[in-house]
Amino acid sequence: MVRIMEQHGLIVTLVPFAGAATPMVDAFSTSRLPRPVVVLTPDRAEDVNRHRFTAAHELGHLIMHPDTAPGDPQLEKEADQFAAEFLTPAETITPLLPNRLDLHLLDRLSKEWGVSIESLIYRCHELGTVSEAAYRRAFQRFNQLRKVGLFNHESVDGYAGEIPALLPKAFAVAESNGLTLTALAREISCKPARVRMLLGERNARPELRLV
Incomplete structure (x- = not known):
């Protein structure tokens, strides 16, 4: 599902939401940027089927409700209906x-x-x-x-087509032409760690714990 969306020009990324929004928000999408953007959450990616349905739900919003505010129950129902019919x-x-x-x-x-x-x-x-x-x-x-x-649920880790790839590939091309991650972070006023997250890079730094 994610790969189909990317093949049609949508930007998809897996990023956790901050604070109190985390348990309440499955995903977010917007068409108010040069390209449509869909933000999915790693927590929902623990269930590949829910992840896939959520991606289709957001696609429904982008097609049917591009300029409306999120959260309207009727619009959410319509996006669910779209996802069910699409899948x-x-x-x-x-x-x-x-x-x-x-x-x-x-x-x-x-x-x-x-x-x-x-x-x-x-x-x-x-x-x-x-x-x-x-x-x-x-x-x-x-x-x-x-x-x-x-x-039991299955994670998206076993389904390459459900893991966003367009942004990492785009950065790899830019990197081969001299762009660094630090320079990109500075250009978009974002911390390098956040950029790595948007690109789907796992944090390789060890987690420090106070013993």
Whole structure:
């Protein structure tokens, strides 16, 4: 998902939000710069399917809501609908969805389509292949199985196409032409450590602890 966005000119980066916003904000996007920018968070990247859905959600905002303020519940719902349709188009996915919610079948579809089991359960309900009662029972059963260690999350680390690459490649080209990270940080009024984070470089410095 991230690589598709980058191939179409969007800038994507993985950067943690600061302070109280961290647990409440999945991502952020803006079209008010020379190129659209999507900021995803490393915490959400611990679940590749949630990360992928979040990226598609932000793409929906950029396409449908480029000049509106974030946080409107209706706009968030529309972005979710866009992400669901983008990742699991109704015309294609509906014939594959079960009439009875079999979690093992949904697990297989989850791996084939690159979306979470939760989103497939919701998609079954949204597209009318199961009843409201079956939908609620499936979520309850799924949460019970998740608590005992089944259906665990997978990190984006195993999915190269979900890790931003455009910014690091752009900097590598600039670096080969003489630009240094220190000079770039000075030019954009940012600390070098922050620039490294934006470029996706892991902090190799050891963490000091007071013993």
